[in-house]
Amino acid sequence: MAVSKTEEFNKVDIELAEIAKALSHPARIKILKILNDLDSCMVGSIVDLLPLSQSTVSQHLKELKRVDLIKGEIEGPKICYCINPIVLEKAMNGFNKLFLQVCKC
Amino acid sequence: MAVSKTEEFNKVDIELAEIAKALSHPARIKILKILNDLDSCMVGSIVDLLPLSQSTVSQHLKELKRVDLIKGEIEGPKICYCINPIVLEKAMNGFNKLFLQVCKC
DNA sequence: TATATTCATCGTATATTTACGATGAACGAT
DNA sequence: ATCGTTCATCGTAAATATACGATGAATATA
Numbered sequence: 001m002a003v004s005k006t007e008e009f010n011k012v013d014i015e016l017a018e019i020a021k022a023l024s025h026p027a028r029i030k031i032l033k034i035l036n037d038l039d040s041c042m043v044g045s046i047v048d049l050l051p052l053s054q055s056t057v058s059q060h061l062k063e064l065k066r067v068d069l070i071k072g073e074i075e076g077p078k079i080c081y082c083i084n085p086i087v088l089e090k091a092m093n094g095f096n097k098l099f100l101q102v103c104k105c
Numbered sequence: 106m107a108v109s110k111t112e113e114f115n116k117v118d119i120e121l122a123e124i125a126k127a128l129s130h131p132a133r134i135k136i137l138k139i140l141n142d143l144d145s146c147m148v149g150s151i152v153d154l155l156p157l158s159q160s161t162v163s164q165h166l167k168e169l170k171r172v173d174l175i176k177g178e179i180e181g182p183k184i185c186y187c188i189n190p191i192v193l194e195k196a197m198n199g200f201n202k203l204f205l206q207v208c209k210c
Numbered sequence: 211t212a213t214a215t216t217c218a219t220c221g222t223a224t225a226t227t228t229a230c231g232a233t234g235a236a237c238g239a240t
Numbered sequence: 241a242t243c244g245t246t247c248a249t250c251g252t253a254a255a256t257a258t259a260c261g262a263t264g265a266a267t268a269t270a
Binding site for chain 4: 107108109110147148149159160163164166167181182183184
């Protein structure tokens with residue numbers, strides 16, 4: 001974009017938008033579901049369940065990690081990813097607050 | 106992107122990702138709040154409350170309209186935008202379902 | 211120490227997003 | 241009929257996102 005105006009908005013809106021951006025690709029939504037379902041949280045197991053290359057999946061994981069929706073723990077040569085329930089709950093509350101605030105229904 | 110793989114994911118995830126994408130910019134989150142607060146829903150009134158040009162705001166409105174989060178009604182030379190409560194509720198339910206499904210908390 | 215496994219990152223190509231000013235279409239008012 | 245208002249769209253520029261293969265770093269094992 002020409003020049004970002006993002007910083008001119010309020011912090012709550014910026015943060016919620018960041019979470020929304022992290023959820024704005026079906027691969028990343030599916031990754032959250034996979035992490036919840038799977039016992040093994042290795043990247044390889046996730047790659048096997050997605051129609052994407054390992055490097056692409058790694059980028060999607062990075063995006064989820066960027067907003068702390070997931071965290072990665074090193075286990076030898078592997079990395080165990082898991083959902084960060086604190087941030088997930090914060091995200092849920094943020095969306096609910098927005099929707100309830102904005103919905104006259 | 107090289108080639109989109111989006112169609113290889115399931116429909117529910119794709120649709121939720123589309124909603125998330127529409128909410129992935131603070132201007133669009135603020136627009137929803139503005140539409141809720143304001144009596145007048147003219148584009149000009151929205152532009153006045155955002156640090157963006159009229160054409161940029163129009164693009165953000167288009168993105169929200171694309172996923173039916175808002176609808177526009179022509180009133181003479183003006184257009185009255187308002188929130189679509191049906192889609193908003195669907196979005197809220199979609200996010201809640203995801204978060205509850207994925208959160209072991 | 212050499213090898214295999216696991217994963218992030220680099221480099222790259224293309225698509226999309228974000229932003230603006232300029233223009234044009236539609237309508238009401240003069 | 242002309243003019244002002246309102247808004248979408250076009251054209252454009254720059255940033256970001258999405259995808260891949262190749263490479264490299266880190267660890268465990270032989």
